[in-house]
Structures are given as C-alpha cells and as structure tokens.
Amino acid sequence: MSSRASYDLIEDEEEEEEKSVNPTEVKMSQIVMPCHCNHRQDLSVGQLLKWIDSTACLSAERQAGSPCVTASMDDIHFEHTISVGQVVNIRAKVNRAFNTSMEVGIQVSCEDLFSDRHWRVCHAYATFVTQRTNTGKRVALRPIVPHTQKEQVEYSVAAERRRVRMVHDDIIKNLLISGSIQQADRSLECNTVVAEKTKVESVELVLPPHANHQVNTFGGQIMAWMVNVATIAASRLCQAHPTLQTIDMFTFRGPSQVGDRLLLRAIVNNAFKNSMEVGVRAEAYREEGPNRHINSAFMTFEVLDDSGKPCPLPQIRPEPHEGERRFQEAIARKKIRLDRKYIISRKQSEVPLSVPWDPTNQVYLSFNNVSALKMLAAKNNWRLSTEKDEVCLYTVEQKSMLSFRVEAVVDVPAHRAFCLLAELSNRTSWDTHYKKCELIHRVDDDDLIYRVVTPSVHQDAVASPTSSNQGERILQDFILLASKRKPCSSGDPYVIALRSVSLPSYPPFDGYNRGEVLCAGFTILETKNNMSLISYYNQASPEVLPYISTDIAGLSSSFYHTFCSCSHYLAKNRLQPAF
Known part of the structure; x- marks a missing residue:
C-alpha cells in the first residue's frame, strides 16, 4: 500500500447504496490499534485480509443460509495506507449467486476521525461456495435480485468476471507457449541477487483462534501468514522494508483444520525495474499422510522512498529449471496485470477506443x-x-x-x-x-x-x-x-x-x-x-x-x-x- 496525499471521496457511492438495503450486505468497522500494524505503524495487509475475508464470509452465509468457505479471490490492488488510530470500514454484499457459488463484492475505505476524511483503500471480488452436506452435495443458492443501478451492473458483469476466472490459468499457459516471454538475461549475472537467497520457509500450527465457526482455518488467516513470509522474501532481495501493492487472483485448493501444520514457502520469482513478484505456496500436513496443497499466491512489492515514489530494485538470478519457469511466469503475470489495468480497470470514458488486439489480451x-x-x-x-x-x-x-x-x-x-x-x-x-x-x-x-x-x-x-x-x-x-x-x-x-x-x-x-x-x-x-x-x-x-x-x-x-x-x-x- 502506498501513502499518497490525494484522497478518493466515496460519498456518492454511499448515497446510492443508502436508498436500498441489500439483505446480504455486511458492514465491519475496526479501529486500527498498534497490535494490528507493521513497523511503520501502518495497518498490516495480513490483518486487513483477515477482516476482508471475515466480512465477505458473513455476507455469503446470509445469502446461503448455511456455512460457506472462500473459493477464490480476484486481484487486489491496495491504493492507500491505513495508520494507527484510523478506522477501517469494510462493506461486503453478494453481487450474484450462481448454482452453488456466489460472487461477493468487497469495498474497503478508511476514515480519519479527526479530519472527517474518507478515502478508498481497495476493492475486491471473492468467490464463496457452500459447505458440502452429509450427502456430499452443496446447498443450491437462491438467486439475487438487484435493486439499484449499481447492483444491476455488478449482477450483470459478475457473469463476465466468472468467465475470466475460469480461463485465468489458461491465459498464462498460452503466453508461455506463444514464446513471447523472454529468457533470463545472463549478461547481468554479476549485478544480480541469487533467487536462492530470498527463499523463506515457515511452519504455522493451526489453533482454535485461527479457525472459523466451521473449525476450518480462516482463509484470511492463511492469506495473512502468506503475506508474512512473502514480505520476508521481498526484504531479502531489496534489504529494505517493502510495501505490498498487489495480490494476484488466487484459488483455494482445499481446506485445512485445527491441528494441521501449514508449511509456507516463499521466493522472489522476478524483479523488474521498480517492483518484484514473490510467489508463496501453502501446504497442510499432519504427522501422518502427505502434504496437501492449500493455496498459491503471487504478490507484487515495491520499495518506496520518503516521497512515496518507487525505488529501483536489484535484478534476480533465477535457479535453473524451476527457477527459470517461475521467472518467465512472473513476466506473463505482469503482462496480464498491465492488460487488466489498461483495458478493464480504467473507467469506460478513459479507455482508448481502438485498443490493439492480440491473442494475449x-x-x-x-x-x-x-x-x-x-x-x-x-x-x-x-x-x-x-x-x-x-x-x-x-x-x-x-x-x-x-x-x-x-x-x-x-x-x-x-x-x-x-x-x-x-x-x-x-x-x-x-x-x-x-x-x-x-x-x-x-x-x-x-x-x-x-x-x-x-x-x-x-x-x-x-x-x-x-x-x-x-x-x-x-x-x-x-x-x-x-x-x-x-x-x-x-x-x-x-x-x-x-x-x-x-x-x-x-x-x-x-x-x-x-x-x-x-x-x-x-x-x-x-x-x-x-x-x-x-x-x-x-x-x-x-x-x-x-x-x-x-x-x-x-x-x-x-x-x-x-x-x-x-x-x-x-x-x-x-x-x-x-x-
């Protein structure tokens, strides 16, 4: 998250929402205490992710009338920091229910109690699914009825977002197969940091405070642990305190429960001019049995100077084979992030008319x-x-x-x-x-x-x-x-x-x-x-x-x-x- 002086006012959106009460809407407000913060006294992203996941889960369960679990989370870009003493306001509501899954939209804003300022921090889209019943089937969901224009838009576009999620992995594969991704530049080896140096491995024991009311580990808790090891890996490359800017779309592959050990591994996959991508993998295991792959995530970090501008970063030298694969995939994901920002994330009036078409976008x-x-x-x-x-x-x-x-x-x-x-x-x-x-x-x-x-x-x-x-x-x-x-x-x-x-x-x-x-x-x-x-x-x-x-x-x-x-x-x- 970057601390910028400009603030995005959100009153207009709130005025429209007040006209109609969505039965799935859940609001959470938290005052940021020192225990929630990092060394800079800014709210840690891990803690924010816990709150986001909890709020979204409660919204999903209002719609389902039964226990729900996080299936995936779309890209999250953090626009601003949140400091000690400020208030985090999180609003989540179900945009659309499909058969057994639903999309929950989450808006995160910050409030300064002393200046009466409000600004947007991030927005996210999470997919939740209902828990399986004793018969092994999931609960069929009631349809959502949109009331406001904004709800109608979110309801309608949710089908397109779902379509993009389903082909996300294929997009990366196609980019790599097309041969448009560069190989590691061996001419810079003398000025690079060996990727092995950034490796981090950590184990967490899942205890009752880490679990939800279904005795499964909170998805937000898993994400918080992943952010922790990713931050350490990024720090080893830049030898500074990095700032998390973006978390790419990811999918939970399976649940973990109280008593599981979570093995978390992180490494810097690639470093660009002013940013780096860190890959994190989470596996769950018990004393017996093989490790279960729970989740993988890719996070983009920057190092900001005193004026909030990104600093140049050293290059990374990938390990042979697997390291080079991760190096190239990081470039593909950066291409995807740029395409999404250029084509999807911008306001309709800002999108250039004739965007160049190519198979990658x-x-x-x-x-x-x-x-x-x-x-x-x-x-x-x-x-x-x-x-x-x-x-x-x-x-x-x-x-x-x-x-x-x-x-x-x-x-x-x-x-x-x-x-x-x-x-x-x-x-x-x-x-x-x-x-x-x-x-x-x-x-x-x-x-x-x-x-x-x-x-x-x-x-x-x-x-x-x-x-x-x-x-x-x-x-x-x-x-x-x-x-x-x-x-x-x-x-x-x-x-x-x-x-x-x-x-x-x-x-x-x-x-x-x-x-x-x-x-x-x-x-x-x-x-x-x-x-x-x-x-x-x-x-x-x-x-x-x-x-x-x-x-x-x-x-x-x-x-x-x-x-x-x-x-x-x-x-x-x-x-x-x-x-």
Whole structure:
C-alpha cells in the first residue's frame, strides 16, 4: 500500500447504496490499534485480509443460509495506507449467486476521525461456495435480485468476471507457449541477487483462534501468514522494508483444520525495474499422510522512498529449471496485470477506443466489450425521445457522451434472434448503413473480428449505428470486435457487444475514413409467448449529435425504418438456419 496525499471521496457511492438495503450486505468497522500494524505503524495487509475475508464470509452465509468457505479471490490492488488510530470500514454484499457459488463484492475505505476524511483503500471480488452436506452435495443458492443501478451492473458483469476466472490459468499457459516471454538475461549475472537467497520457509500450527465457526482455518488467516513470509522474501532481495501493492487472483485448493501444520514457502520469482513478484505456496500436513496443497499466491512489492515514489530494485538470478519457469511466469503475470489495468480497470470514458488486439489480451478486450454494453444497458436514466408503432427511441446523456437505445418486441424466439443478429455478415441485408461486412478473424466461437464499411454520412441522414467519428462524403470503415454471450441463467439477456479494435494487418485504407466504436450492440431478452425484446445500443461522442438529432427530436423516423427492416429480416428467417 502506498501513502499518497490525494484522497478518493466515496460519498456518492454511499448515497446510492443508502436508498436500498441489500439483505446480504455486511458492514465491519475496526479501529486500527498498534497490535494490528507493521513497523511503520501502518495497518498490516495480513490483518486487513483477515477482516476482508471475515466480512465477505458473513455476507455469503446470509445469502446461503448455511456455512460457506472462500473459493477464490480476484486481484487486489491496495491504493492507500491505513495508520494507527484510523478506522477501517469494510462493506461486503453478494453481487450474484450462481448454482452453488456466489460472487461477493468487497469495498474497503478508511476514515480519519479527526479530519472527517474518507478515502478508498481497495476493492475486491471473492468467490464463496457452500459447505458440502452429509450427502456430499452443496446447498443450491437462491438467486439475487438487484435493486439499484449499481447492483444491476455488478449482477450483470459478475457473469463476465466468472468467465475470466475460469480461463485465468489458461491465459498464462498460452503466453508461455506463444514464446513471447523472454529468457533470463545472463549478461547481468554479476549485478544480480541469487533467487536462492530470498527463499523463506515457515511452519504455522493451526489453533482454535485461527479457525472459523466451521473449525476450518480462516482463509484470511492463511492469506495473512502468506503475506508474512512473502514480505520476508521481498526484504531479502531489496534489504529494505517493502510495501505490498498487489495480490494476484488466487484459488483455494482445499481446506485445512485445527491441528494441521501449514508449511509456507516463499521466493522472489522476478524483479523488474521498480517492483518484484514473490510467489508463496501453502501446504497442510499432519504427522501422518502427505502434504496437501492449500493455496498459491503471487504478490507484487515495491520499495518506496520518503516521497512515496518507487525505488529501483536489484535484478534476480533465477535457479535453473524451476527457477527459470517461475521467472518467465512472473513476466506473463505482469503482462496480464498491465492488460487488466489498461483495458478493464480504467473507467469506460478513459479507455482508448481502438485498443490493439492480440491473442494475449483477447480475454480482457472481450470482457471490456461485454461489460461496457451491460453497464450501458443498466443505466436508470434513459429518457423516451420518440415512439412509433411501439418502436421506441431512448437517449441518455452523461458528460461528453450521448447514448441511444432503440427497442421493440419482435415475434421471434430469443435464441433465434440471437443466432441471426450475431452473424454480423448478414446485417447488410437489412441495414442500409452497412454497405459491406466481412469476417476477418475468428478469435473463437464467441468472439469474432469484422471489417464494416458504411456509406458517406449526410447531414439529413441518421448516423451509422456504430459510428463515433463521422466523415463527409467518403466511405468509412470500422474494425469491430463482436462478442456474443448466451444467458448465464434464467432472466439474463442474450448479448452481442461491438467495439473497435486495431489490427496491424488492417491499417486504415486509402479512400476510407477509419471510424471508431466505443460501445454498441444488442441485448435480446426472452418475453412471454415465445417473443423477444430486442434492444440496440450505441454510445457516441458529441460530434455525432447533429446526425441523429432529427430522430431524437421526432422529425425523422429513420431509426424506425431500420428497426422495422431488422424485424422483417428476423421474421423471415425465424425458421431458417442462421448460417
């Protein structure tokens, strides 16, 4: 955690939450005492993790009505320090319940009692599962009903986060297989620290105070012990007091109980210019029987100077074989952290439009694509601008962005409408704004990249439904990532999300103005009588307003004619193969 002077105010979020009480919400407030702190009198991360895990577990158990255990924790980035005498406020609530697992969102803030300041420390997403019953089965969970806009967004995007968790390990493997990870630089051996020097091994006996009400070791306690040995390993490299900045996503592989011995091993895997990654492994054992792998975690440390800026670090010389593997995997995880920060963690308005696509960031671009559309759809301040024959045009304007939504109920089953609309190449048959659409890269079954060509835009015509950068009297083209998702559970819509990406093999062409799409796409929701509510969304910049203002003002019905054309296309092909 770094101590910076700037503070993030959180009152706006709290005001929205006060309007609706979530039955799974649990709040914990702790005043930081000297016994909770490190040598700098800052709250130790290990203690904070204990509090986070306890609060999140109580929230999960409110939803489940039965004992729960921590299954995994997503990346945690610590933004600020917490000092003695300050108050830690932790709020946890279940974002979404799946069949036997649930995602719990955790917000951690700090309060200075003497200055009445509040600031954000970190946020996290934890996955909890119910304990197995005597029959060996887990308790089936009740669904969550979101009430506020924020809860609706978290509920919707939770399905995408779950998808990313499931492929996290595969992403690292693919990075290593691709050969893009460098080997250890042997030319620097004389200026490096041997990795063996940073090794730490420690044993902890699990006693009743370390266990929860189910007599299993607290997940937060295990994480606290892991932070302890990781800090020692980092200190041996830098010969200073390191600061923990980030804990990567990790999964608990099994439980441990009172009476177990936990063997904790840590080593510095790699050192970069201003940061280092420490790997930690936890194993449980008894006097008899083999060691059980409980957890592995990867933590990023920095050494901060008096002004809070990171200091340069010595390089690490990995051990042969296993050490070199850990060295290379650390580089892959750093790449993933940068991708997540660049593509996912930034606010939607800060994300550059055409992010370069490559196989190593495809998961995060796809996540951003789908979650952006879900967040746009979840906004609660849409206004009805005009309506004709039950085809409705809604708008919402926030800051510099104008967004619009066109929707109507169509007499086509939702799954058929999804299949037909997801095949973007067919859009030229019903949308006059699509002059050409060609598939240029099939990433996988759910993500495809198209090149779309639209005609020139005139002042009296509606803008291209995907355009956010208009040209006059020349053709425009777009390189679009189309991400399609089927419902995760009953009540979810089908989703077809569109956003711009850039491909080195498809640079801007002469005679075309390269347009960009921040967020566009369809949601398709099954309604009664086997019909579908189809909604088309587009998030456009202010310069597009003149092209669609006639529609918004009700002076034109081009949106209506386009949507009618779409409806006729769906009805005509409702019984035909989609491809």
